[in-house]
Amino acid sequence: MPDQADSAGGTETAGVAPTPPPAVRVEGLWKRFGEQVAVAGIDLELPAGKFIGLVGPNGAGKTTTLSMVTGLLRPDMGRIEVAGHDVWRDPVEVKSRIGVLPEGLRLFERLSGRELLAYNGRLRGLPGAEVDKRATQLLDVLDLAGAQHKLVVDYSTGMRKKIGLASALLHNPEVLFLDEPFEGVDPVSAQTIRGVLERYTRSGATVVFSSHVMELVESLCDWVAVMAAGRIRARGTLTEVRGEAASLQDAFLELVGAGVRDTGDSLDWLGGAR
Numbered sequence: 519m520p521d522q523a524d525s526a527g528g529t530e531t532a533g534v535a536p537t538p539p540p541a542v543r544v545e546g547l548w549k550r551f552g553e554q555v556a557v558a559g560i561d562l563e564l565p566a567g568k569f570i571g572l573v574g575p576n577g578a579g580k581t582t583t584l585s586m587v588t589g590l591l592r593p594d595m596g597r598i599e600v601a602g603h604d605v606w607r608d609p610v611e612v613k614s615r616i617g618v619l620p621e622g623l624r625l626f627e628r629l630s631g632r633e634l635l636a637y638n639g640r641l642r643g644l645p646g647a648e649v650d651k652r653a654t655q656l657l658d659v660l661d662l663a664g665a666q667h668k669l670v671v672d673y674s675t676g677m678r679k680k681i682g683l684a685s686a687l688l689h690n691p692e693v694l695f696l697d698e699p700f701e702g703v704d705p706v707s708a709q710t711i712r713g714v715l716e717r718y719t720r721s722g723a724t725v726v727f728s729s730h731v732m733e734l735v736e737s738l739c740d741w742v743a744v745m746a747a748g749r750i751r752a753r754g755t756l757t758e759v760r761g762e763a764a765s766l767q768d769a770f771l772e773l774v775g776a777g778v779r780d781t782g783d784s785l786d787w788l789g790g791a792r
């Protein structure tokens with residue numbers, strides 16, 4: 519189980535195990551960048567202990583939402599709780615309970631992979647020996663042991679994702695937020711990451727990840743939220759969101775109203791006589 523699990527915000531009845539609070543509770547969340555409304559007043563509850571996919575077309579507001587939920591971007595309006603704690607009133611408590619793999623991950627490039635994990639582990643207040651043990655196991659499982667002394671600046675895109683994931687998992691968070699974790703990752707590494715995340719959710723922890731790849735979401739997630747134009751269009755178990763559609767991809771296209779665009783005559787020069 520996660521190190522810091524408790525029943526904050528949950529409900530307790532005599533003799534019955536307390537219901538854990540939702541992993542994330544969002545109420546009336548707004549964010550605007552100038553004229554552009556990125557997130558238009560969303561309400562959302564993400565259940566604890568699930569593998570949750572946040573999906574939506576480009577520009578739907580997924581990254582903006584995840585940035586606000588993880589305390590990286592201040593909302594214009596609204597309230598966010600993670601594991602029963604208010605993200606903006608109680609940021610230290612929340613940050614000790616979450617792990618984040620953000621979009622456009624920035625890492626300390628002049629540290630080696632192992633040094634980066636050691637630095638993160640100490641920052642999280644873990645004892646040195648424990649950091650060493652966990653780092654060795656994560657490097658090994660994520661197939662980075664051979665590159666552990668290489669500087670992060672020399673890592674490939676997929677290796678950067680994997681060391682970012684190891685950093686986000688090192689303190690055994692209660693909720694893990696991943697923005698496009700499989701982008702740029704080869705199929706073998708993707709399978710490894712998948713295995714690590716499945717093991718992690720089986721222990722009762724929650725994964726929230728954003729992706730465009732519907733097949734991936736369909737095969738990994740038990741719970742899905744579909745976002746488009748700053749609003750939540752559907753939410754629920756995979757079966758609920760898929761409804762009558764043959765696949766999540768079909769349901770998604772229907773929900774976001776995205777007919778495949780007919781190019782008509784507009785690209786008639788492409789592939790024509792040169």
Ligand SMILES: Nc1ncnc2c1ncn2[C@@H]1O[C@H](COP(=O)(O)OP(=O)(O)OP(=O)(O)O)[C@@H](O)[C@H]1O
Nearest residue numbers: 551554555556574575576577578579580581582583
């Ligand atoms: N810092 C910013 N300044 C101005 N506009 C922004 C900023 N960040 C996001 N936006 C705008 O807000 C909207 C939502 O963007 P966001 O990155 O949250 O979408 P997304 O669903 O993560 O998209 P993608 O799948 O393409 O990554 C877009 O219209 C985007 O142009």
